[in-house]
Amino acid sequence: MPKILILSNKVPYPSKDGSSIAMARLLENLLEMGNHDITYGALNTVKHRKHLDDFPKEILDQIVLKTFQEDTSPTPMNGLYNLFLTNKPFNTIRFYVHSMVNWLQGFETDQFDVVILEGAFMGDYLPLAKIIGKKVVLRSHNLEHVIWERSIENSSLALKKLYFTIQANRLRRFEQRLTQLVDSVWSISPVDSFWFKALNSETHFVPVSIQSKPIDFEIAPKKCFFLGALDWLPNLEAIEWFLKDVWPRVNDLDPSIEFHLAGNNTPKHILKLKAHNLFVHGRVPSAEAFSKNHGISIIPLLSGSGVRIKLLENGAYGIPTISTRIGAEGVYDTVNSKIPITDFPAELARRIVEYTTDANKAKLISEQLHEDISRRFSASESIEAIRKAWPK
Numbered sequence: 001m002p003k004i005l006i007l008s009n010k011v012p013y014p015s016k017d018g019s020s021i022a023m024a025r026l027l028e029n030l031l032e033m034g035n036h037d038i039t040y041g042a043l044n045t046v047k048h049r050k051h052l053d054d055f056p057k058e059i060l061d062q063i064v065l066k067t068f069q070e071d072t073s074p075t076p077m078n079g080l081y082n083l084f085l086t087n088k089p090f091n092t093i094r095f096y097v098h099s100m101v102n103w104l105q106g107f108e109t110d111q112f113d114v115v116i117l118e119g120a121f122m123g124d125y126l127p128l129a130k131i132i133g134k135k136v137v138l139r140s141h142n143l144e145h146v147i148w149e150r151s152i153e154n155s156s157l158a159l160k161k162l163y164f165t166i167q168a169n170r171l172r173r174f175e176q177r178l179t180q181l182v183d184s185v186w187s188i189s190p191v192d193s194f195w196f197k198a199l200n201s202e203t204h205f206v207p208v209s210i211q212s213k214p215i216d217f218e219i220a221p222k223k224c225f226f227l228g229a230l231d232w233l234p235n236l237e238a239i240e241w242f243l244k245d246v247w248p249r250v251n252d253l254d255p256s257i258e259f260h261l262a263g264n265n266t267p268k269h270i271l272k273l274k275a276h277n278l279f280v281h282g283r284v285p286s287a288e289a290f291s292k293n294h295g296i297s298i299i300p301l302l303s304g305s306g307v308r309i310k311l312l313e314n315g316a317y318g319i320p321t322i323s324t325r326i327g328a329e330g331v332y333d334t335v336n337s338k339i340p341i342t343d344f345p346a347e348l349a350r351r352i353v354e355y356t357t358d359a360n361k362a363k364l365i366s367e368q369l370h371e372d373i374s375r376r377f378s379a380s381e382s383i384e385a386i387r388k389a390w391p392k
Contacts, residue, residue, distance in 0.1 A: 008118040011050040018309035089170040096124040135391040142306035145171035150303030189330035204389035209382035212374035215318035223295030231265035234304035249349035299327030315373025320365040
């Protein structure tokens with residue numbers, strides 16, 4: 001029975017944000033494949049603190065789980081220390097904690113057949129992983145340096161651009177070296193796979209599996225929404241751009257359309273915003289219920305990398321969606337898309353009006369997206385990709 005160790009910067013359950021959803025689905029895929037002895041080591045950070053009582057018992061009964069309660073939050077002091085006294089990327093080194101290091105040092109050499117690093121943020125554990133594991137896999141959620149590079153393009157503040165440039169350069173060098181040193185890369189994005197493949201021939205596209213459900217709701221007319229964590233910089237940038245450049249155009253075209261904004265850790269300046277037919281909900285108890293009751297999903301991302309798990313979840317439920325190019329990246333491009341894609345504010349506004357006021361067009365997107373995502377991102381597709389990618 002192959003012994004697997006998975007190292008993660010967050011506890012995968014309850015899986016409510018994109019990265020924890022991706023982590024949970026991989027664990028479920030491995031368990032469904034069977035014949036695996038799985039140990040799971042996860043940081044339980046202050047920002048994403050989880051109660052282990054919420055971890056599904058049927059999953060917990062099949063693995064060995066070890067969690068580490070840590071505060072990895074950025075502060076001015078540790079940020080300045082990192083910037084001036086090290087040459088390491090801040091977003092990786094802060095997840096390198098003594099409690100997990102001590103735990104890993106307790107394992108024997110080659111104790112695990114495969115060690116899976118859940119994302120580049122766990123890359124600093126690679127030297128230990130190579131000692132205790134016969135093979136090490138980097139499961140990439142994003143190209144982290146690309147997120148920072150794209151954020152540079154959307155920033156107008158000189159000091160902010162300088163800091164982002166420094167961190168982007170550090171992350172690029174870190175990801176290049178990490179990619180070259182691991183035995184295999186499993187990328188959840190076919191677009192990112194090209195970058196990894198140039199550095200490591202054992203790179204594979206392993207899609208995130210999505211639990212598809214029958215479409216069981218009516219699309220609310222004259223409503224659109226955004227749902228996503230607003231403490232993630234690409235999401236916040238997207239909403240600020242949308243409210244500034246797109247939403248006024250929608251108001252001009254049809255002032256009866258509503259925009260509903262929801263997400264964890266909504267900043268105070270967003271909560272206080274006043275705009276015509278803008279409703280800011282903050283954290284909502286059920287992402288599924290919110291999505292099914294607020295019409296068309298808008299994914300207006302201008303930065304980011306990897307795959308938008310939110311788009312995959314929308315497809316699983318049949319939520320009609322309109323996106324920017326980066327918002328759909330890794331799932332659709334502008335040529336072969338099941339959803340409208342545009343980066344132009346005027347065109348995005350026109351599409352929102354078109355699909356929030358025409359029930360038949362919205363339903364067609366819903367049905368086509370649901371069929372396509374359910375087929376391409378099923379558990380069986382993901383499991384087959386894992387089998388092909390398994391390090392030899």
